[in-house]
Amino acid sequence: QKEVEQNSGPLSVPEGAIASLNCTYSDRVSQSFFWYRQYSGKSPELIMSIYSNGDKEDGRFTAQLNKASQYVSLLIRDSQPSDSATYLCAVPGGSYIPTFGRGTSLIVHP
């Protein structure tokens, strides 16, 4: 049984700070990892995907992957109130059944 664990939060950070979101997974077969953002009442939208160990940067977002320790994280620099949402970690694994974490609620306060 694959498991994807995320701290449910809420994680509260002041505007302009760095928000750090973490995700651990149990399936060692997984080769790709995804971060989705979901605003209240909306569907998840893809923020970043990462396949290799190390960091991947896209604008204010940086995904970090450590396959040996089985965790993936998302850093949001210069956090804005518009970043307030739930962030979902997704791990497809070797099967065709993707597993999503329960999500971390992020609140960026002015």
Place this chain on the structure above:
Amino acid sequence: KAGVTQTPRYLIKTRGQQVTLSCSPISGHRSVSWYQQTPGQGLQFLFEYFSETQRNKGNFPGRFSGRQFSNSRSEMNVSTLELGDSALYLCASSLRGGEDTQYFGPGTRLTVL
């Protein structure tokens, strides 16, 4: 390129009724997955279709079923609705499924009274 579309966006049904939801994937995507999202359980995988074949099914009762057509459009059906079926039903498409990136539709909000 148009995104994933789902119809209807909102539905209100009563217990015992059945419902059919529709999903049109991104052009060229052959894999369609369905999810149920509730506040208590998060995002739960229902099933995935690829080239008109169900490749995987999540842990849901047989009241939940689906199909995929030759143009990759997909439908899911829920029979004998229960109050607990009230949820946001999301469809996601990807090129081939598996490790490919999934793109979600706007969802169908189902309320069972």
